[in-house]
Amino acid sequence: MRTGARSQAITLILAASVSLPALVVSQPGLDAQTISGTVVDARTGDPVIGALVEVGLTPYYSVAWEDGSFVLELPEAEGRGTEGPKTLVISAPGYAKRYEPVDPNASTSVMVRLFPDPIELDGIEATVVTYPTRLRRRLNASMRPWYALEGPLLELAREDNVWDLVANRTGLRYVGHGEYGCPAASVHGRDLRVDLFIDDRPVLLNDFLTYPPQDFTRVEIVSFGSEMRAYTQEYLDWMTENEYVAPAFATEFKLCPQMKPPPGTTKRGRPVG
16 A cells, blocks of 8 residues: 555656646746847947947847847847846947837837047046048038948959949949030949049049059049049058048039030929030
C-alpha cells in the first residue's frame, strides 16, 4: 500500500511540474508591437544617420537608416504590465541624448528631434559646426533643389572631370559658350547657363575641366545643374577650423549672368522677362 501511495504521489508531482509551464504559457499574451519613427537634427531638419534608438530597461534597439527612419519590433509576450507607455532613449555622436515617451497603443510613429551637444572645455561651452552642416544650411536657405556627390561617387568616377560626371548623371548636355565665355547647356529641354565654382571661387569652364573628380571631396549640383560647386578637402578643413560662414548664393559674385527667359514666359500666372 505504501509503495502504491508513493508511486501515486510521484505521478501527481510529475504531472504538476509538467502542467505548470503550460499554465504560464497559456496566459493571455500581448500582440506584437511595432514602433517606427524618424530621427532628425532639430535645427536643420536633416536625418541623423546611425542614431541609436533603445527601449528603456529592455534589450531592444534599432539604428536610424540613411533617411533617419527606424523600426522597433517588440515580441508578443513580455509579461503582464508591459503593454503601457515606453521610453525611447535616442543617442548619436555630437548630439545630446534624448528620452522620448511613446505609447504604442495610441501611436506607433514618432518624430525625434536631436539637438547638438555643446562641448565643455574648462567651463567654456562651444558647439562644433562642421562644413557639411554649414553647406547644407546655405543650400536649404537658397530654396532650390540640390544634391551632393561625395565619397566613392568622386573617388571611383571614370570621367575625366566633374562636368562630364554631372552630365552623365543628370542628362546635362553642353550646348556651347555664351557671352562672357560662360558655358551654355540644356537639361530636359530647358536651356540654362552654368555657374562654376571651386572652393566658392567662380571659374570658367576651361579651368573647371582641368580638375579630375578625385581632386575634390564634395561637389554640389544646384537647380538641376545651373550651378556646380566643387570643394577641396583643404578648403573644407579651413572652413571648419575658422568657423567660416559661406555667403548666401544671392550675394555671391558670379562670372555668368543669368539667361533671360524667352518672351511670353510666365511664372505663377505672371509674365517673366
